[in-house]
Amino acid sequence: MDALGEALQSLAGFLWGPPLIVLVVGGGLFFLIYSRMGPYRYFGHAIAILRGKYDDVDDPGDISHLQALSAALSGTLGLGNIAGVAVAIGTGGPGAVFWMWVTAVVGVATKFFTCSLSIMYRGRDSRGQLQGGPMYIIREGLGSRWHWLAVFFCVVGLFGTLPIVQVNQLTETLREVVFIPAELVDPDDHFLFDLIFGITVAAIVASVIFGGIKRVGYVAARLVPAMVAVYLLLTAVVLAAHLPELPGHLAFIVTDAFTAQSIGGGVLGMITIGVMRGAFSNEAGIGTEVMAHGAAKTREPVREGLVAMMGPVIDTLIVCTCTALVILVTGVWQEEGLGGASMTAQAFGEVLPYGLGAYIIAFVVLIFASSTMFTFWYYGAKCLGFLIGAERQHYYKYFYTLLVVLGAVVSLEAVFGLIDSMYALMAIPTMTATLLLAPRVMEAARDYFARLREEEKEG
Known part of the structure; x- marks a missing residue:
């Protein structure tokens, strides 16, 4: 591991200590209990919202419920599901997957609360346009004395939303799976390839992100469902060939989560890795x-909260679990020298004939990474706009595009260390504001669900 990567990994490990784990996981558990699991009973209604049953073109906002979820999933469904799971198992053992599940189960409640607030406390930027996000929740919901917390979120958000993990793993996967086997790249000297590839990806990303959030929502709504379907089909083929082994591997994930017998870092270290990777996912x-x-275009905050809560289920409980099982049944997690997306590619390559698995995964990584890179600029731009004015937030696109190139040439440890550290710092203001404003979400939820029950009776 290089010095920069080691330093950033150490920082991430320090920030993701017990206090932050309690805030993120314990906070989610609080939301689950506080809501009496109410949102969990409305997945069917959430699907109806996604299908457009309640869409109104006159509602405030920029994109539909489906496009909002797709844009959010295009940021979460990506390398966290391929590289992130592999890193979790490689460094924390199979038991780390269990703690990823925990973050998803409580994350359903967390997303319901945070994303209901995103509509409830939208605010106007310096150009008078309606915006949502933790900084506006803090400003509009908590008042001026908490403004420093909103500023803190935006400062760390400028770095936490960089696309460096995505382009790093995309570069590595295509290099290792396609170009090195074809003897087009020297495996010991690939800096020039990484640089040229990074510049190419940056040009493609720029062509999308300069179109704005509406173009992102349009692209994401088409890419995300397709890439999830392809990936799940691929994993189904692999897992079907190892069907009798699956119960044993699932049981091992659970037992290893409380014994840490697969690694030497102990249960606390495993929990830390699992929660970090779950948060990234x-x-x-x-x-x-x-x-x-x-x-999202809506006047009902609770509707967007219900839509958002589907994210952890799709992302972590389904897609990440499929990845984890493929890695476990093939045994590649025990091989030396594999990490990140290359481990997942190796797992598929060992099962599917003629080496097709690795090439298909390379394609999936391409789509997953691209969709995330198309989305994350929007988050960073909103952070910059809050700090220096919305009329100047477009400058972030240039910074973002430049960092696509940089992400292609630095180490995996460095990019994960930086993003993990920034995610830890972003969670502090987000969870703090949500905990303080939770009673207002529950008040809105009780009103909405009561009206929904009345409509169902009348219908």
Whole structure:
């Protein structure tokens, strides 16, 4: 591990200590209990909202419920599901997956609360346009004395929303799976390839992000469902070939979560890794997804909260679990020298014939990484706009595009260390504001669900 990567990994480990784990996981558990699991009973209604049953073109906002969820998922469904799961298992053992599940289960409640607030406390930027996000929740919901907390979120958000993990893993995967086997790149000297590839990706990303959030929502609404379907189909083929082994691996994930027998770092170290990777995967309580859902066209905050709560289920409980099982049944997690997306690619490559698995995963990584890179600029731009004025937030697009190139040439440890550290710092203002404003969400939820029950009786 290089010196920069080691330093950033140490910082992430320090920030994701017991206090922050209690804030993120314990906070989610509080929301679950406080709501009496009410939102969990309305998944069917959430699907109806996504299908457009309650859409109204005259509602305030920029994008539909489906586009908002797709934009949020395009940020979460990505390398967290491929590289993140592999890193979790490689460094924390299979038991880390269990703690990823925990973040998802409580994350359902967290997203319901945070994303309901994203609509409830939308605010006007310096150009008078309606915006959502943790900084506006803090400003509009908590008042001026908490403004410093909103500023803190935006400062760390400028770095937490960088696309460096995505482009880093995309570069590594295509290099290792396609270009090195074809003898087009020297495996010991690939800096020039990484640089040229990073510049190419940056040009593609720029062509999308300069179109604004409406173009992102349009692209994401088409890419996300397709990429999830392809990936789940691929994992189904692999897991079907190992069907009798699945119960044993699932049981091992659970037992290893409380014994840490697969690693030497102990249970606390495993929990830390699992929660970090779970947060990277579904972003519940981090605040980035709150900005995407805050752009939804609706006058009902609870509706967007119900839509948003589907994210951790799709992202972590389904897609991440599929990835974890593929890695476990193939045994690649025990091989030396594999990490990140290359581990997942190796797992599929060992099962599917003619080496097709690795190439298909390379394609999936391309789509997953691209969709995330198309989305994250929006979050950083909103943070910059809050800090220096919305009329100048477009400058972030240039900074973002430049960092696509940088992310392609730095180490995996460095990019994960930086993003993990920033996610930890972003969670502090997001979860603090949500805990303080939770009673207002419950008041709105009781009113909405009562009206919904009356409509169902009349219908």
